[in-house]
Amino acid sequence: MAELDTFLFTSESVNEGHPDKLCDQISDAVLDACLAEDPDSKVACETCTKTNMVMVFGEITTKANVDYEKIVRDTCRGIGFVSNDVGLDADHCKVLVNIEQQSPDIAQGVHGHFTKRPEEIGAGDQGHMFGYATDETPEMMPLSHVLATKLGARLTEVRKNGTCPWLRPDGKTQVTVEYHNDNGAMVPIRVHTVLISTQHDETLSFVCLLPRHQVVMLVLIPLF
Known part of the structure; x- marks a missing residue:
């Protein structure tokens, strides 16, 4: 390749x-x-x-x-x-x-x-937006977007159900996917990087701040 x-x-x-x-x-x-x-x-x-x-x-x-x-x-x-x-x-x-x-x-x-x-009928505001559908996921959205959204939803879930009580409401997830250009078709190959930035209890150590099994693995593993 x-x-x-x-x-x-x-x-x-x-x-x-x-x-x-x-x-x-x-x-x-x-x-x-x-x-x-x-x-x-x-x-x-x-x-x-x-x-x-x-x-x-x-x-x-x-x-x-x-x-x-x-x-x-x-x-x-x-x-x-x-x-x-x-x-x-x-x-x-x-x-x-x-x-x-x-x-x-x-x-x-x-x-x-x-x-x-x-x-x-006139408009009170104007804007130009664009979007597209893709067949790489059942949601018809790019895999990177689907994964980032699901990771964020899971982060909220474990905060609210008490699994990770040290989490706070503010947070951001970012997923980088490597794609292969197959004669014009963009085919996802692998997840390259997963980044989770989240508000948390300031008294916790770095080791406690890794929601790997509660968040990342539960979202990514079933997809691969």
Whole structure:
């Protein structure tokens, strides 16, 4: 097998306690709460967080009666942020909410869907996303992505079920897979590298921080 016929591809997955994921979940929860009471809600909600503080801001037009602070605290609590030791205490952290009505200019373009044809409805935001399906896994996703996601899910599972009580909510997994170019088909050959970065109890030694059998082996071995 020629050396140029192989290459490494890495995928990353963040746990539910990672700041990026935490903020996503809070914004999602706000959107869900608005849509539950008012399906015509227009929500542009952003969230940011730092040690023991969460801020929710943006532009929202809705008839729903939403308790934004309660949503923030409930989401943080459900993830496992329940004390200062883990960097955020859901019941005592500072929650800042700055929500305003949607800009009139944006509203004019997006609120006329009852009287406009679909092709005439404007967008309040724009973005270009791309994706693809692959037959290398049953999930139709790249193997590196599937493994990184499953490792992260397992890390959360052993934290919440008490198997690894020293784990904390924040974490990130990264998997590098070596692929072979088989006449244009990208065929996974082996797992090259597995990286787990996780928040943990600061009193533990390095040896205790290797969730090899509880996490890595239980996810990888059944696949090979």
